[in-house]
Amino acid sequence: MNKIINTIQQNNTFNLYMHVSPDGDTIGSALALHASLLSMGKNSTLICDDTPAKHYEFLYEKYSIVAPEKAQTAPVSIAIDCADFKRMGRSRLQFEKSPTTINIDHHFSNPSYATYNYVEGHASSTGEIIHELLKQLVITINLEIATYLYTAISTDTGSFSYSNTTPKCHLLACEFIELGIDVARLSSQLMNSRSLGKTRLLSLAISKLELFFDDKIGLIYIEQSDLAALGVRPEDCESIVDYIRDIDTVEIAIFIREMNNNKYKISMRSKLYADVGSIAQVYGGGGHVRAAGCPIAGDFNEIKADLISSAERLLHE
Amino acid sequence: MNKIINTIQQNNTFNLYMHVSPDGDTIGSALALHASLLSMGKNSTLICDDTPAKHYEFLYEKYSIVAPEKAQTAPVSIAIDCADFKRMGRSRLQFEKSPTTINIDHHFSNPSYATYNYVEGHASSTGEIIHELLKQLVITINLEIATYLYTAISTDTGSFSYSNTTPKCHLLACEFIELGIDVARLSSQLMNSRSLGKTRLLSLAISKLELFFDDKIGLIYIEQSDLAALGVRPEDCESIVDYIRDIDTVEIAIFIREMNNNKYKISMRSKLYADVGSIAQVYGGGGHVRAAGCPIAGDFNEIKADLISSAERLLHE
Numbered sequence: 001m002n003k004i005i006n007t008i009q010q011n012n013t014f015n016l017y018m019h020v021s022p023d024g025d026t027i028g029s030a031l032a033l034h035a036s037l038l039s040m041g042k043n044s045t046l047i048c049d050d051t052p053a054k055h056y057e058f059l060y061e062k063y064s065i066v067a068p069e070k071a072q073t074a075p076v077s078i079a080i081d082c083a084d085f086k087r088m089g090r091s092r093l094q095f096e097k098s099p100t101t102i103n104i105d106h107h108f109s110n111p112s113y114a115t116y117n118y119v120e121g122h123a124s125s126t127g128e129i130i131h132e133l134l135k136q137l138v139i140t141i142n143l144e145i146a147t148y149l150y151t152a153i154s155t156d157t158g159s160f161s162y163s164n165t166t167p168k169c170h171l172l173a174c175e176f177i178e179l180g181i182d183v184a185r186l187s188s189q190l191m192n193s194r195s196l197g198k199t200r201l202l203s204l205a206i207s208k209l210e211l212f213f214d215d216k217i218g219l220i221y222i223e224q225s226d227l228a229a230l231g232v233r234p235e236d237c238e239s240i241v242d243y244i245r246d247i248d249t250v251e252i253a254i255f256i257r258e259m260n261n262n263k264y265k266i267s268m269r270s271k272l273y274a275d276v277g278s279i280a281q282v283y284g285g286g287g288h289v290r291a292a293g294c295p296i297a298g299d300f301n302e303i304k305a306d307l308i309s310s311a312e313r314l315l316h317e
Numbered sequence: 318m319n320k321i322i323n324t325i326q327q328n329n330t331f332n333l334y335m336h337v338s339p340d341g342d343t344i345g346s347a348l349a350l351h352a353s354l355l356s357m358g359k360n361s362t363l364i365c366d367d368t369p370a371k372h373y374e375f376l377y378e379k380y381s382i383v384a385p386e387k388a389q390t391a392p393v394s395i396a397i398d399c400a401d402f403k404r405m406g407r408s409r410l411q412f413e414k415s416p417t418t419i420n421i422d423h424h425f426s427n428p429s430y431a432t433y434n435y436v437e438g439h440a441s442s443t444g445e446i447i448h449e450l451l452k453q454l455v456i457t458i459n460l461e462i463a464t465y466l467y468t469a470i471s472t473d474t475g476s477f478s479y480s481n482t483t484p485k486c487h488l489l490a491c492e493f494i495e496l497g498i499d500v501a502r503l504s505s506q507l508m509n510s511r512s513l514g515k516t517r518l519l520s521l522a523i524s525k526l527e528l529f530f531d532d533k534i535g536l537i538y539i540e541q542s543d544l545a546a547l548g549v550r551p552e553d554c555e556s557i558v559d560y561i562r563d564i565d566t567v568e569i570a571i572f573i574r575e576m577n578n579n580k581y582k583i584s585m586r587s588k589l590y591a592d593v594g595s596i597a598q599v600y601g602g603g604g605h606v607r608a609a610g611c612p613i614a615g616d617f618n619e620i621k622a623d624l625i626s627s628a629e630r631l632l633h634e
Contacts, residue, residue, distance in 0.1 A: 054565050159476045160490065161504035167491040173477065174487035187478035188588070192563040196532060199523055199564050206520030215513060246509040247516050248371050271505065 003116045004102055005136050007076055008037070015074040015098065018048040018065070019082045020089040021235070024155025024190055026081035027056055029104070029126040032148035033080065034063065036139045047071045049089035055193030059151060068094040076100045079114060081126035083107035104129055124164045127152020131172060146176040147186065155190055197232040204230065205240045215249035217311045221256045221304070234259075245269040252276060252311045256304065259295070264303060267293045274314040279307065320433045321419055322453050324393055325354070332391040332415065335365040335382075336399045337406040338552070341472025341507055343398035344373050346421070346443040349465035350397065351380065353456045364388050366406035372510030376468060385411040393417045396431060398443035400424035421446055441481045444469020448489060463493040464503065472507055514549040521547065522557045532566035534628045538573045538621070551576075562586040569593060569628045573621065576612070581620055584610040591631040596624065 008014075016034055018026040030046055037044040046065045068091040077098035082088050083105060088095055095101060103114035106129055108121035123129050127149045134141065141149070153172055157165045160173070177183060194202075204226060210219045222237055237257050244253035253269040266283070268276035270290050277292040285294020296303050325331075333351055335343040347363055354361040363382045385408040394415035399405050400422060405412055412418060420431035423446055425438035440446050444466045451458065458466070470489055474482045477490070494500060511519075521543060527536045539554055554574050561570035570586040583600070585593035587607050594609040602611020613620050 154477075158504070159478050160471075161476050161500065161508060163501035165494070165500045167494045170487040170491040170494070174484040174491075177482070177484045177487070183478065183482045184480035185589075187475075188563075191478065192559070193565050194560075194563050196528070196564050196566060199526070199560070203520045203523030206516055207524070209516070211513070242509070243511075243516070246505075246511050247513050248510045249513060272502075 001118055001133075001136065004104075004118055004133070007100055007102065007116065008137060011042070011076045011100075013043040013074045013076070015045050015047055015071055015077045015094065017077060017079045017082065017088050017091050017095050018046070019080075019087040020049045020091075022048050022050060022052045022056070023081075024056070025125045025127055025152045027052055027059060028148045028150070028152030028155070029130045030080045031060055031063070032127065032130050032134065032145050032152070033078065035145055035148065036134050036137065039139065040137075043074075045071050045074065047091055047094065049091050053193075054195070055189055058189060059148065073097045076102065078102040078104060080104050080130070081106070083110050085111075085113040104133070122166075124166055124169045125153050125156035127156065128168060128172065141175070141179065143180050146179040147181050150176040150181050150183075150186060151190060154187065159187060159191055195232075195236070197230055198236045200230050201226075201232050201236050202240065202243065205237075206243065209244065211249075212308055213312055213315060215247070216251045216315055217254065217308060218244040218247055218250040218252070219254040219256070219304070219308065220244060221258075221300075223258045224260075234265075241267040241269050245271055251315060254307055254311065256300075256307075258300075261297075262299070263295060263297045264300065265293070265295050266303075266307065267291075268311075270314075274311070274317075276311075276314070278314070279310045282310070318435055318450075318453065321421075321435055321450070324417055324419065324433065325454060328359070328393045328417075330360040330391045330393070332362050332364055332388055332394045332411065334394060334396045334399065334405050334408050334412050335363070336397075336404040337366045337408075339365050339367060339369045339373070340398075341373070342442045342444055342469045344369055344376060345465045345467070345469030345472070346447045347397045348377055348380070349444065349447050349451065349462050349469070350395070352462055352465065353451055353454065356456065357454075360391075362388050362391065364408055364411065366408050370510075371512075372506055375506060376465070390414045393419065395419040395421060397421050397447070398423070400427050402428075402430040421450070439483075441483055441486045442470045442473035444473065445485065445489065458492070458496065460497050463496040464498050467493040467498050467500075467503060468507060471504065476504060476508055512549075512553070514547055515553045517547050518543070518549050518553050519557065519560065522554075523560065526561065528567075529625055530629055530632060532564070533568045533632055534571065534625060535561040535564055535567040535569070536571040536573070536621070536625065537561055538575070538617075540575045541577075551582075558584040558586050562588055568632060571624055571628065573617075573624075575617075578614075579616070580612060580614045581617065582610070582612055583620075583624065584608075585628075587631075591628070591634075593628075593631070595631070596627045599627070 016030045018030050034044045077095045101114035103117045105119050106123040106126050110119040205220050241255035252274050255267040257265045270276045275289045277288050280292035280294040283294040333347045335347050351361045394412045418431035420434045422436050423440040423443050427436040522537050558570050558572035569591050572584040574582045587593045592606045594605050597609035597611040600611040
């Protein structure tokens with residue numbers, strides 16, 4: 001930490017790196033540090049492989065985020081919310097050119113890949129760590145920086161609803177509201193924004209919902225042709241499994257997405273008691289008790305029947 | 318306030334009233350006060366016209382909520398989160414039999430219909446007011462009461478996302494988490510629960526989405542036959558207009574529900590700048606800049622065309 005503070009104080013030019021498919025935490029955290037570095041009279045460049053989703057645009061209107069190929073090498077590179085080196089995508093080639101690298105992140109699994117690493121696995125979000133760093137740098141948190149940090153914390157905790165929500169998250173939110181952030185506007189723009197394609201995909205997916213065992217198991221299967229028909233990407237399927245779980249009768253939600261060559265991507269959720277992680281493990285997948293997934297190759301009907309009977313067993317345990 | 322404290326201290330038997338179609342605030346607030354009265358060795362009965370929705374059941378497993386006809390008259394009746402006398406439904410007939418009545422609520426418009434009224438329009442929720450009351454009664458907030466109060470505050474603020482979210486909401490949430498509430502479980506059970514019928518209605522509604530003016534105006538029309546086909550109630554349409562607004566291109570969302578005899582219920586939302594309240598006003602409806610509604614009678618196609626052209630004008634203002 002002290003070495004990171006010293007490095008920031010003693011240098012003038014920084015490259016800040018977000019992870020691929022940037023989310024609210026990497027964007028908000030990077031913007032907060034960027035604005036702070038500029039306020040200290042330093043040079044800072046925001047770098048990301050991918051353009052953030054449209055609903056984040058309003059956050060960085062004053063700044064530009066550049067592709068790694070367009071950035072110059074800086075004496076100090078800082079990776080923000082990148083759980084491992086690969087999370088930076090192509091940007092890591094630019095990152096590793098800097099003589100000094102810094103890694104700021106909140107994932108327990110982070111392998112500390114930089115010269116200086118500030119990894120705090122107990123933090124709700126990288127935004128919370130950046131807040132601590134700015135305090136150490138004696139940066140005044142103004143409304144702009146508060147907006148970025150609120151974005152980071154509120155998006156990574158699902159608006160203070162996930163299990164990583166700590167008392168500290170709420171204390172920081174309290175501080176940011178006192179600084180004047182517009183909670184209703186931020187929340188509606190950050191949390192509830194959906195592309196038209198994703199909206200139509202949701203409708204199609206629900207129309208394909210199948211229920212088993214007193215509606216306790218819900219299953220949706222989306223084929224490649226469904227995605228093609230709506231012109232949406234595989235990533236747009238991401239939260240469909242949550243919609244299944246949120247049906248009041250459902251304990252186990254299963255979402256199957258067709259990939260190539262008889263391969264299927266399975267995502268599972270449970271609500272209260274079933275350990276869907278145990279199903280994923282059988283197929284060599286990962287995750288935990290309430291949320292897990294795995295790829296499975298083989299005959300679709302067999303896979304589906306196996307998943308349903310495995311899920312049924314969990315209902316009776 | 319002092320009179321309410323004295324009334325509670327000097328009496329032994331209380332009826333607590335929730336409003337019709339009880340939500341998380343009225344249920345959580347009533348349960349918090351109920352558990353506190355019991356801990357003081359007093360008698361308390363929970364009364365509501367309607368059985369709470371299934372996803373609230375886990376909250377009051379230890380207690381029962383009775384219909385007003387089954388309750389005995391108590392010396393003190395306390396209405397909780399009932400913005401006006403009528404919000405209690407049939408229960409108001411039982412409420413007014415008590416020689417002393419108390420009204421605890423957070424709606425500015427509350428007309429103070431009881432013997433003693435504790436109405437705090439600036440409070441995010443009635444839960445916040447109950448918390449203050451329990452402090453004055455020197456009740457220790459334990460995990461059970463914290464769970465009820467968290468329910469009240471988090472549901473009424475849309476998990477800390479609506480404009481009524483204050484620094485105090487976050488400070489209270491911080492306190493409740495320190496007492497050990499299970500944020501992830503509570504949030505998933507309270508916030509994201511949807512009946513199967515409502516889920517299927519959402520799918521049908523999205524399939525009927527029409528877009529106008531570069532997808533800036535989104536409109537969904539649900540007929541009585543749609544509701545009948547899915548066996549769902551008019552109330553199940555409630556949040557559909559929000560799904561329209563949440564499409565990233567949409568500025569103005571219009572939801573039309575067919576009622577009887579050429580009458581239609583219109584709900585409108587806007588995202589950033591359009592004043593949909595001005596459209597509702599023309600038709601004698603109510604609401605505010607970003608959320609408004611009105612009933613309209615007449616020919617459907619004319620109504621629809623009028624709404625779309627009114628909305629288009631707002632896009633250009």
